[in-house]
Amino acid sequence: MRLFEVLLVLSCFALLVDLLFMKRSAKKTGLGVGIGSSVILLVQLFVEGYRWQLLLVYIMTALFILIVLLRHSGKMVNLKIGKLLKYSLSSLIVILLVVSTGLAVYLPVFDLPKLEGPEKVGTQTFHFTDQNRDEVLTEDQSDKRELMVQVWYPTENRNNNKRGTLFPNDKEMFKKFIQSFSTSLKLPDFVLDYWKYNRTNSYENVEILPSTSLYPLVLLSHGMGTSKVLHASQAENLASHGFIVVTIDHTYSTFATIFPDGRVTDYKTKMTTVEDRREIGNIWTQDVEFVIDQIEKLNSGAIESQFKGKIDLNNLGVMGHSFGGATAFNTTYLDHRVKAGINMDGSLYEVENRDDINKPFMFIRSGSFEDWLANFEIDRNSDDEVTKSLSDELHIMKNVINHGGNVIYVEGTQHFNFTDLQFYSELIKLTGITGDINGKRGSNIVNQYVLDFFNKQLKGTSGNLLQGPSDMYPEVKFIDPEEL
Structure with a gap:
């Protein structure tokens, strides 16, 4: 309170x-x-x-x-x-x-966890349209694929701006956003109205911190049906440690995406078959690749912005949660521009011809992964399509470890402990989508391992946490390739 x-x-x-x-x-x-x-x-x-x-x-x-x-x-x-x-x-x-x-x-009003990095954080939002791709998730054949992305970056905040709110400041846009979300939850609009008070640690539209070196870049994808807003604390944490982070809303696969003209799109994605997952996964992978294209234009000055000449495109990573984590893996494998990636508790939607990944990668799984492995061992010899796909996924994880990557899980966590949803209410634990671990503790652990991984792979520093179990984080367990 x-x-x-x-x-x-x-x-x-x-x-x-x-x-x-x-x-x-x-x-x-x-x-x-x-x-x-x-x-x-x-x-x-x-x-x-x-x-x-x-x-x-x-x-x-x-x-x-x-x-x-x-x-x-x-x-x-x-x-x-x-x-x-x-x-x-x-x-x-x-x-x-x-x-x-x-x-x-x-049902508290909350601030995102305080920044642990030395830098203050600025944020700026962009609206990109891919004129080369038709929007296949709407009925209007003239629609092109539109994306909202948010950039997080180090700043001095020389004008002493106030910290921004987590949700839109504009009353009408906030109202539309909440209406879309409350409708999906079948709740009256007023129940979520207090979210307007939730605050970030970031300052909107402030100048980027001058630096003698370029800033490494990380792109972040949300899970199916959620939003980039649920990964603000992860983006802030990386930005406070000297990264530029780009969070993407995958349009029509979010609970709500707000565009500058006031339009609010909701969830329209249908995934009933394995083939549907692959098709949507292909759309998301293309989203990430398109955003990388746009960031290249920001950096070159082809799109006017303050980021011209500030981004180290030779040190580019991707990460994501759930379906976004699977997208991070797929993009890392397919796009030569991506140097390293992280999948946070996401089952892969594409496993064929993916077992020879030769880039640094890390799988971070929830605490149920150990039980999942034990149960899978019982059904390993089954010849159904799902079991074969899971077997292929484990084979990919084994190859990742053998090529210097990591597969870890965090005891006490569940699927949504890899998002900011754990800060919204302790009551969420009763649903089982977050684990018994304290929300801030769970968030801190994930942030530390994500930071250590990208520091090592994109900056050439640190990496100590990736070497094995740590007394500071006993909840984190490393998977041996023989267990897979």
């Missing part, structure tokens, strides 16, 4: 105590509590901002303030009520306040 939210809840209970236990003669104390609570209420509403989780606290506080001030001013008749009724009402009020406070705690 935010500071004034905590103070508001405490002041509400203080008012209740005054009403229940303080005598009218304690006028100064009562008036002090009432006036102080009024100030806290106003500051919370107008500075931090209203959110529905605290609605009962707002109502009770306002009502208690009125009663306390009237009571101690002598303008209110002293009503006599029985102890049973008095304490029954008090108990009910306490229960309602606890429920409201609990909603505020478990």
Whole structure:
């Protein structure tokens, strides 16, 4: 909870105590509590901002303030009520306040984890259209493939801009974004309205930090049906350590993508067969390759931007989560410009002719990977298509290790611990899509290994964590190729 939210809840209970236990003669104390609570209420509403989780606290506080001030001013008749009724009402009020406070705690307003790198982070968004590709996920045959990408980079923030919000600042765009997301979750729009307060560590549209050396580049793809917004903390972390990071929204495969003209696209991707996965995977791979083309233009000055001559295109990596992780692998294999890649808990959609990858690569899997391996061992001799594909995927992992790469898993994590979703609510753990590990701990572990990998492969530094188990991160287990 935010500071004034905590103070508001405490002041509400203080008012209740005054009403229940303080005598009218304690006028100064009562008036002090009432006036102080009024100030806290106003500051919370107008500075931090209203959110529905605290609605009962707002109502009770306002009502208690009125009663306390009237009571101690002598303008209110002293009503006599029985102890049973008095304490029954008090108990009910306490229960309602606890429920409201609990909603505020478990559906919190949050800031992304503080940056661990030495640099501040700037961010800028671009809208790219691939005129050479028709959009096959819409019915309009004239549509071309459009992408929204966000660039994260080191900055000095010389103008002392305020940190940006995680979601669009523009009220109309935010409303459209939330409507699309809440519709997919079958929730009323107001339930997610408080997301407008969630903040990043980044500053929008600020100047890039001058450097005598070029910045290595990392492209990041989200998972199927999510969004680049769920990977902001990973992008920020790399940027704070001297990387330029580009996050991509794969249009029509996100819960919502906002374009500069106000259009909001939602999820339209259908994947019911193995062939569907390959076709969509091909689209995503082409998305990444097209974005690399555009970054090359930014760097050359063909597209006007502040990034001209700032990007080290000879040290380019890709990473992704889930379907985006599979895309990172596919792009690393196919595109000669990509030097190294990371797949975060993504099952591969293309395994044929992929076992001879000769570039540095790392698979980071969730804590269920060990159980998955054990269960797969039982069915390894099955000849169905799915089992064969999984067997081929394990063979690829084995080759990655034998060529100097890594396959690791993080105990206590589940699939969505590789995204920022773990910060949105502790209640998400109840669904099983995130593990028992503390969200910030899980995020930190993934960030450390991602950073160590790209430092080694794109900067030629560090790499200590990749050598084997670490006492600092006992949750991380390294897979031996013989286990595969």
